Structures are given as structure tokens and as C-alpha cells.
Amino acid sequence: MIILVKNGHIIDPSQGIDGVGDILIEDGKIKEVRTQNTPTPTLPHRGGGQGWGGDSELRTIDAKGLYVLPGLIDMHTHLREPGFEYKETINTGTTAAVRGGFTTVCCMPNTYPVNDNASVTEFIIRKAAQEGLCTVLPIGVITKGQKGEELAEMGAMRDEGCVAFSDDGYPVTNSLLMRRALEYSKAFSVPIISHCEDLTLSEGGVMNEGLLSVTLGLKGIPAEAEMIMVYRDISLAELTGGRLHIAHVSTEGSVRLIRDAKKRGVDVTAETCPHYFSITEDAVTGYNTNAKVNPPLGAKRDVEAIKEGLRDGTIDVIATDHAPHHIDEKLQEFDKAPSGISGLETALGLSMKLVDEGILTISQLVEKMALNPARILNLLVTGPKGTLKPGADADITIIDMKKEVKIEAAKLTSKGKNTPFDGWVLKGMPVVTISKGRIYEWQ
């Protein structure tokens, strides 16, 4: 099948492309990209010079007035399968992903059983090949059973297809284990994604510690619970030379620590999520469990610091931390409800606000949502993904900057309707997502 995406405004930071042009796709791969004054790509002849071999093989997409980007990569998604299919499945999660403009999602291992051995990794890969709408790349655990006691078989999981390791949902409290994991990360050349939380400080906490937590009578989590672990892990990355990636950065202090570490040349990268730069702890008011997330939503100064961290490059990646939960679980009282926000379908629109505010250019946004995740996860070599270079997977996200969408939680594609952005109007939404040449489109 041949696809021609015509007249779109192509943004591809991997090649410095920012201009109107066409993209030719053949058999699920990018064949050619031409911009501005260069002519339309030459349509290849098939069947020994006998022409097209039938019109059905050519599909033209008119992208005039639309942005055409390398497919977005979410390096932090909870797909919940195996084990928690009532919250999400590989099928429903990847459906939400393509709806949100993502062509690759990396799924966190806190499933049941947890992804702590090659057979679980293999199950996920097989299921995704059968039922997934986009590419699914598994993340394996750091410690067996996520118990923090013993390292999992990272080498076997890496060989099976895991692109990173994380105990996400929990920190690795044992510093020696974290040291060893970082040593392996260097040897295997895969990142360790750290959920930074000092459990002795956060224990029992359900929201950010401050005046609001006192007013609401909820136990708070101080920002230091995140910062202390960020500092420890940076120190261990410095000691080992390992590849550290800090997950869901939410506090001003963490941004400062990561900025300083990068200046010293430590091999550390970081992600934040749209909810950490779009809303504050105020969203919890009224005991809104859809705003309960771990780490918790911060204060205004945290939001400002995160935006500055995105602007100055301290924070490399915008990831969703898509954490779908069942409505009945979120209907419990605030203390008991699980943490998490369903994020795949709102991430792009919320991130586009950063472009509107002049914090990021659209090209920098693509870096944070496609190129940098690809770099960190070695996908520029193996897909390639995160780029529109010829030979790369035909993963493309087409966005209409004029299209406004009112988010209606109940109508999200994901099984997880748990969003604090219900009723928000977002602009710059995907209208076409192409995943390895498979086309998904919406009005």
C-alpha cells in the first residue's frame, strides 16, 4: 500500500524540517519527504514498470492547513493487561493512544502478574501484535515482583523486547539495588526509569502537603518526598555512570536538582506529565478523586518551575502516565481511591497550550513527545521511530490547530474515565494517526 500525505506543514526536528510538503509512505515505511520548493515525491512504479497495480493501492491524504508530525511516543503508559483488564486492556489502551495521536506506547510493568520475566514480556508483545492499534513497547520491572528485594532478570527481559526498566508505582528504596540496576543499565544501554518517592515521608499521604491539605483534612505529602529520591538517584547515576530517567517530575525542587545534575554532565533525563503543568493541587478541592495522582499535583510554584524546566530543556519528555482506573474505584472516598489520571486522549491538547503560551515551539513540543523519547529508548536506531527519515516506521500524527474539542470524561475512548479535565476545551487535536502505515482518522 502506498500513502501520500500531501501539502501538510511537516515538523521533524530530527532533520530540521519545518515547512509545507509531502510524505510518501510505502509498505509501512517512510519512503520520501519533500518540502517547499522541492517537487512532490516521485510515486514509485510497481510490477516491473507496469504502473500502479490498481488505484486501491494508493491512498492520498490531503493535509493542507494541518501539522504533520512524527508519530508521538508515550514512554509512560499503564495498559493494565495482564490482570487488570477491567481498568484497561492492550486493545482499549492502544485505541485511546491512537485517538490521542500516539503511535507508540511504552507500558509500565505494574500489571498482574508484574512484568518481571521474559514470559510476561512475550505475552504483552504477542497480545499487542494481535490486538494493538499501535506499537507497544514493554517496560520491565527493576526488582522481582516489584518487591524491592532482588533484581529481576533484566538481561532476559531486554532480549525479549523490554526497552527500559522501572518499578513505577513504587520507588526502589534499597540504594544498593538501585546502584546495581544503574550499573546494568549502563551495560545493557537501557534506561532505568525511577519513580522517586521517599516512602517514609509520603506514607499515608494522599495529596500535596500545604495549607489546602490542612483545610481539607487530608494527609499531605511534602515535596521533599520526591526531591530526596531524585537527589539519591542522581548521586547513584553519578557514581555508576548509569542511564537514569526520572519519571513524572512534579516539584520545583526536583527540577532544580535535575538542572544542576545535567550541568555537571550526569547522564540523567526527565519527564513530566500534562497534569503537572496544567493544574495545581486546587483541583483536589471538593475531594475530587480524579485529581488524585502519585506524585500529587503541586502548588503554583511547582507548575511554574516545571514549565521553566520544559522551556530550558531540563525536562526532556512529556509523558502521559496514563493510569486508567475503574469508576467504582474512583467513587470511593478520597483516602481510599487509587491514584492516577487517564491521560492518553488529553495529553496533546494540554501540551499544545505550552505552544500557545510561547513556552515551547511546536518543534520543541515534537522533541518532547516523539524525538526525545525515541532517543532515550534507543528507538532512533531500532524502529526507527521519532523521525520521518526515509526507512523509518510510517508513524505520523496529523493535527488540526483550529479544531477545538470539549473533553467529556464519559466519552473517552479509554476504559479509564478518570480525568480532572472533564469539560475543558482543548485545541490542536489529532485528526489522523498513522501507525506503521495503518490509518486512523476522525472528523
Ligand code: DOR
Ligand atoms: O498516580 C499514579 N498511578 N502514579 C503511579 O506511579 C502509578 C499509577 C498507577 O499505576 O495507577
